[in-house]
Amino acid sequence: MKKIAIYIFSLTLFSFTSCSMFELDNYAAPAETLQGEVVDAATGEPVLTDQGSEGITVRLTELSYGDNVSHNPDFNCMPDGTFQNTKLFKGTYNVNLFGPFIPLVREDNRGVPLADETQTVNIEGVTKVKFEVQPFLKVEWVSEPVVTNGKITAKVRVTRGVSEEDFRSKIEPMGGYSNSFLNVTDIQLFVSYSSSVGYRARDDRWSSKIEYSGSEFNSLLGETITIESNGTIPSGRVVFVRAAARINYDTPRGSGTRRWNYNAPEEVMIP
Incomplete structure (x- = not known):
């Protein structure tokens, strides 16, 4: 008899719990x-x-x-x-x-x-x-990308989106400031069949990069940079290209994620 009573009590408790669960499920979905x-x-x-x-x-x-x-x-x-x-x-x-x-x-x-x-x-x-x-950099096309023998040659210009003085005035008070934060570390040319071309949508066979050490790039700010794709892109294909550049500063600070500034994607026909 005692076992039956315990069983009935447990079944009743489960019924109430189940009802509560169903009530929670009745809330409207986020919209x-x-x-x-x-x-x-x-x-x-x-x-x-x-x-x-x-x-x-x-x-x-x-x-x-x-x-x-x-x-x-x-x-x-x-x-x-x-x-x-x-x-x-x-x-x-x-x-x-x-x-x-x-x-x-x-x-x-x-x-x-x-x-x-x-x-x-x-x-x-x-x-x-x-x-x-205030973006770190501004990346612009200087001219339309050119295709020669399955290779894309792109001309881009990189300038600062925020002045060195303004950058320092806002970043230095956060502590641990280094002049190296402003160094441009690389320029990338991303190539892909996808119109969302970028680091996450790139074809490694054809994408390329130019890396810079220290403050090496400073004299190239505002100048025309020529960068060429890798490999040979098959003829008769349409690809998309974008250029990107980044500085030696991660956001959020300490995350290790250094983010690129981009220009607009260009559609390129490979003859």
């Missing part, structure tokens, strides 16, 4: 949308990026239930510098970005806040945000 764009504060032009963790990362932290909360899973911008998340709950969120530009949140080595250029928004329906940032 609010955040749309954003990232532009150069000086020119208003989009900050072009890579659709991967080396591009622009978006971090949302919901503040509706207090300040001591964990951030949502990070997601990435699209190559044109825009981003969108359509699966959010209604609420108040802090929006932070990590990319190839001056960090939005800056603290000294003791954790004392120096600047906070993030945005806090109430997300309901479709909410739009715009970030004006």
Whole structure:
């Protein structure tokens, strides 16, 4: 009799627990949308990026239930510098970005806040945000890429998107400053069949790079740089190319992720 009573009690407890579980499942699915764009504060032009963790990362932290909360899973911008998340709950969120530009949140080595250029928004329906940032570099096509015998020759120009003085004034107070942070370390020519060409969508058979040591590139800022693809691209194919460059500074600081600034992709027919 005692065993039967225990069995009935356990069955009743399971029934109540099951009902509670079903009640939790009845909450509406997240359906609010955040749309954003990232532009150069000086020119208003989009900050072009890579659709991967080396591009622009978006971090949302919901503040509706207090300040001591964990951030949502990070997601990435699209190559044109825009981003969108359509699966959010209604609420108040802090929006932070990590990319190839001056960090939005800056603290000294003791954790004392120096600047906070993030945005806090109430997300309901479709909410739009715009970030004006200071990109590290600006990469431009000097002329259209040229194809010769299955090889692409590209001419690009790299300039600073933020002056050395402005960079230093904002980064040095964070501690551990080095003049080497401003060094341009490499220029890449990414080649791919995908229009989303970049580090994450590249064909290693044809993509190429030029690496620079120390401050070697300083004298080449603003000059025309010629870079040629590797291998031989088969004729009759259409490929996409982009150039990218980066400096010796990781964002977030200490993450080891040095992010490229890009130019716009070009479609190239291989005759």
